[in-house]
Amino acid sequence: MSPVLALVPLAEESVPAETFQLPQIDYAALAPMLILFGVACVGILVEAAFRRFPRARIQLPLALLGALAALVVVIMTAGKRTITAGGAITIDGPALFLQGSILVLGIVALLLIGERTLERGGAFVAQAAVTANTEADRSQAATSEGASEVFPLSMFALGGMMLFSTANDLLTMFVALEVFSLPLYLLCALARRRRLLSQEAALKYFLLGSFASAFFLFGVAMIYGFAGRVDFSGIDQAVVGSAASPLLLYIGLALLVIGLLFKAAAVPFHVWTPDVYQGAPTPITALMAACTKVAAFGGLLRVLYVAFGRSQWDFQPVIGTVAVLTMIVGAVLAVTQTDIKRLLAYSSIANAGYLLIGVVALNKEGLSSSLFYLVAYGFTVLAAFGVVTLVRDADGEATHLSRWAGLGRRSPLLAGVFTFILLAFAGIPLTSGFTAKFGVFAAGVEGGQTWLVIAGVVSSAILAFPYLRVVVLMWLSEPSESTPAVSIPGALTSAALMIGTVATLVLGVVPTVLLPIATRAAEFIR
Template identity: 70%
Template sequence: MDKLKLPDMDYVALLPMLALFVAACLGVIIEALVPRRFRNIIQLVLSIVALAVAMFFVVKQSGEVVASKALTAGGAIMIDHAALFLQGALIVLGFVALLLFGERSLEFGGPFVAQAAVTVGSERDREQTGRELGSTETFPLALFSLSGMLLFVSANDLLTMFVALEVFSLPLYLLCALARRKRLLSQESALKYFLLGAYASAFFLFGVAMVYGFAKAVDFKAIHAEALLGEGNSLLLIIGLALLAIGLLFKVAAAPFHVWTPDVYQGAPTPVTAFMASCTKVAAFGGLLRVLYVGFDGLGWQFTPVLGAIAALTVLVGSILAVTQTDLKRLLAYSSVANAGYILIGVIAGQQLGLTSVLFYLVAYGFTVIAAFALISLVRDADGEATHLSRWAGLGARSPLYAGIFTFILLAFAGIPLTSGFIAKLSVFGAAIDGGQTWLVIIGVITSIILAFPYLRVVVMMWLSEPGESTPSVSIPGGLTSTALGIGTLATLVFGVVPGPLLDLAEKASSFVR
């Protein structure tokens, strides 16, 4: 019998993922051993240390990428420049979002429920809302999710991608159900996210099976080679790609697969929403880019028109429905749908310019959206966060500083110059014109104008209305939320004024190794 040949493993290249995974496992053990009142600080420190270690190795790796050695773990993982950029972005954005997870000063016990299993509305539930410290399982869950995302953006075959997709989705479903206040909404959002997410990943898996039937393998190199060869049943290939795309477009929240987004963003605890809005988007677009440009780029002329139609529909649906919203979290959810559409325009543009613009957009948008949700978590009344638009009327007179920051963030979403949103949109549209997709740019510009309306309406409401009886107060943020808000806002400003360094970094990263 032949000797069993072990696959080559470059453990240093896998260290960012392993660090987060080990920290998450340690976090689970801490939950079992440490008394409740110390857990929050210990979990937070552990998570931050793990993220720092992961970031260290990502930076270290980025200096020594060699195309011939990028493939590791028996061909399952590809650590190239793009993967490292996306991993770095995920780690940094994950760090900022985790700061919001740890905040305990806004309300007693933090944003998460103490015992998720307790029935809503029961005696025991009322007791725990007011008196018990929130659960800290959220940290290991978020770390599991993050390590799945790191794997997702560096997966080199469809099976690894499917497993990573589930590893990063499953903890997110649970996190959605853990809000301290408005638990019914939170649980409902978890149910909807779970059912639709599992439905989408079933499509993804069937797509994997079809592609396997076509290419006899599921790694991107083989798929690419087989597609170029043009033998075999190309129907399987087309069906496979379509089903894969459904799974991925669901995760990026592109229309018509976006219906879960507003419900989940509104119902989930705000720190989790911030985490989803920034990190999930980076991971999902990273995966989409790799599938389209490493595995299936031979089919470019077949998928580009379809993807173009989806991008156009996404920006239209996102911007038009954002106008009708009355809840701030829902408004930002539709704005995130529209932004997914703008990023898709960059994806379609392709070439190096398109990839660069997508990578830049993902990072810039991630920081801005975290800052936005950090601010939403500050505006509260006796029932928790006051997210209804009418409640924000007159906030400018109450607390000019926070209203000013929020105005700045909204202007960044609208794409006003001197914010990162402007540079991001400009580079995406520039790449699309370069790639011959002028019609998408026209639709993109029109929808940007439509989208400016709901943002500016919030701004006008905050500054020009008189504060009424029901205007909630803005809580003084603790150190963690202030840091997250500060980092997000500062990044929005810095990437808007001096985008050069990040654009350079994104340009270096915009090549996939096949």
């Protein structure tokens, strides 16, 4: 050991091992997560205690009530700023904002998940373990009530996401990552139709997700080696104060970021996205596109702003390059897609790129505009997948784009709503897509990342093409024999669609209903 190192005092508090104390826990601050996890556990009990038939009738209201209660608590504690649970969890502005966003978007996604009128028994399979494409599988697809385990699983996932975006150290973060990922892997496998595709998607997501988790964990180890601590403020101090080799810091940071960028679906860690988005049951795709994105970017923002903010000159160019790649590759690949779910998946990848601009900006505007973007995009993407669940024929959803030709003649209202949503994706003014994109681009310019903004504008221009192609297809093509009839949406899907569309419009016309909140929330505490 070098003499220099010996002189550096260890960062740890000198707490004797034998007097280990229970940390102070602020239960009010943790209440939203506790409610979600509690409701999820109750849901498991419901699964065990009730027959199949009434279970679904109980689970949906239970989950919605739980999420609503958690949301109410989040709103009531809006002013809270504290680090609690022994420094494992931070409740600050961004944390509360992200929790609220996850809950609001989660509630809308739950509405889509709970829809049972479109298809007999809902969008989910009864027993995922039945071998696909067998007689038993076909009969259960046709008649059985769908699995109601999706609700507790979704609640676990939502709770995990909230924990993820409030975690104050890397280990809690890793646990949260797994808590919200595992239920999602399962949920992906539960599509009622196209079972093989669904199972394949789940398996791919699981394998690649584990792969990415390994990167993350390896990064945690490296950072610990560098800083001797895993909590963010400790890392923050170590970045300037530690005498350990910076190599550990840089490799650790890179690996950590890779794990997070995987969840955020940034290029080149995006490869799972289209397959999983396509194979998963559409309501779950909506949940992932909206809520997982919030959680992933919430975590990314916290790690980069709180723990590694002082080495921004080191990672800004790299993440900036990733952002450019994400925007361009996502947009370019969207151009040739023929499946609406894959198209939306690539659009979600490109949107991750735009969000990265706000992340890389590393200023208050970047933070607040990213928060705003997450909510705006979440609502729009929920509405988009809501529409996808409605366009169906006897074999389930008709996701091939050729089947959407002439949809505007058959069902003008739905096609109109989808057109509006696509225009929002394209960032046309008077939609939330415009205000959100404008926000992150402005923050990017403010933060000296003009090159990213240029790439963002180019990417938006490319991406407008596939969106408009769908619009043209819907309105200007003659409906063919194979154009499916659009199902009359049930009350739940209608509600979800309406919330998503109205939010897209309102955030576009009067963004001031949310912008000040995002701005006020945009301050991390260490």
